[in-house]
Amino acid sequence: MMKSPNPSIEALPGNIMADVLSRLPVKTIIHCKCVCKNWRELVSDSYFVNLHISRLPAGVMIHENCHFEVKPGIMKWLEIKGEVDDTRLHHDFVTLFDLSLAPALQNSNICQVGSVNGLICLWKYASNHDNIYICNPITREYMILPRQQYHTEKSYAAIYYSFGVGLLTKEYKVIRIFQPSQAQNLEVYTLGTGQWRRVGHVPYLLNESYGPYVNGCAHWIFCGRDSPKELYAFDFDNETFSFFPSPPSEEIIGRQILGVINGCLSMGVTSDLKFTIWVMKEYGIRKSWHKEAVFKQSMDLLIGEPVTGLFGLEDGTIWLFFREAVCW
Template identity: 55%
Template structure:
């Protein structure tokens, strides 16, 4: 195999399972250098298996009275004869405690693209952003942002890559009152490899959620302004601009609780709505940017069955839609649920004993060391 042309070796190795590729790095120095190169990362990415990444923090994972940050665990979505199943290999877990800076449980994954995961450390005396690759076991610490710890704030993140520039960027909006009675919507962006945040000025809308799902070069959030003509805002990572995009037609006016979440479901933007604890719906935009293409895929009303009612009791976050039609959701930042449209049932998936958060994830071999001006560390 050593006599094969380089492009042939890259093609062959890139088709192997991720775990096998990692083992191949130990075969010889040439294979290690090949798998660690940018050419291999680019060839492998389109072939990378679909999956999920969870920040799992079991209750027993403690030091004294304090929780550890937990584990990043990759779960592969495997195709079976007539369905798909989730497969978790314990070896493909990353203990975040091995990073000296990550010694707190105040941590959330707020975005994932091309094998990279963006983590946000929040809470009193904390406001830090990290980028890591669980496969290469690298992480970087982004410089402290301008508005950290200045009064109360809700901080919204977006992580993605430009379709044209191919640049990886982190965008965040600082939403708070500084000084009191002055509402601030300050947007900043960080391009990996530059070493600094840049101000984008005032964001045009107040956004919901910690992280915006990435699709078509944009991150997406629902907006809180009642007078906005559309209720979804997108951030273009190439243009670095915000714009409203078509939202589902509103058919119900909630009188009390109205909870929403966005996700990418089978390559389409999806939105869930919980109305007044008595109805749960899922919309899917079949053609990106076309309002008429929104379709109501799921409607669950109170009283159909006790198992279905639970999705209306607490916040439910859309996660992913499988090829067999089942829809994965995070329930109250704690459990993984699967809704089966064919059976009209909601089932709890027992993989871990507790969940904190999950994101769609495709493993990749892009090395953080390829970004100049960044200080990269190993777990």
């Protein structure tokens, strides 16, 4: 049995202890869980998690997996180090979470569908069923959400997920949309409730499966049957979709993907001749969409595969993710 920490340390007020431990690196935090029950509860508390994350350097969670094998893969957190005229990704990972060590994830295909405040939402998908997991890669803990209701549907449905937290309620929620469907196809799971709720019908066709989380909302590109592509936002507080202003329509001709750059909603537009990145400088204000960068060639053609992810840092560095590559 592990011995308790020094009594004088244990006597410190909880907020002081949280402040001290939150300055430790991730690998040390993992070991702190094993010291005693009090420390384990402390580092698992949402206040501590948010405090610790606020003090960490910028990083990216990379999911390494072989697309030809039915395995969950490995999640690696790598830090991004910014220097004068040089931003690089550290090759030594900060922490590693081998998903195959989790019994519930073994012999399955896994993909990430969202990340908020250090928690990652994982989707375990298969031909006849799927499951959702909320994972804390720092503590290497995860929870399994109940099976969704759509399995009672007999018809085939494409499934889309997003993960976020309400700005007012502070409730963490997973939303899922299955299409096509004439019935209610929007379900919400609030962490801690133990059940999914069907809350409405989404009449629009989703253009991308990933809905980036910004300012309390998930964002998607929808394509109506008789209308051009438009942006819609799902508010995690009131659980409703609403129209969201997009860049000038004459400027967004081509394949589009949403991302987050320095905390702002962004959009990448790919055509045969160029790749353009737009950033919304003031959230929700149409006129604040700014053409951040233009590459005089198609990134899809340059890399040989389509862009699947987009995000940027405070220093102006923009990262593009592909299925088999990363560039910045």
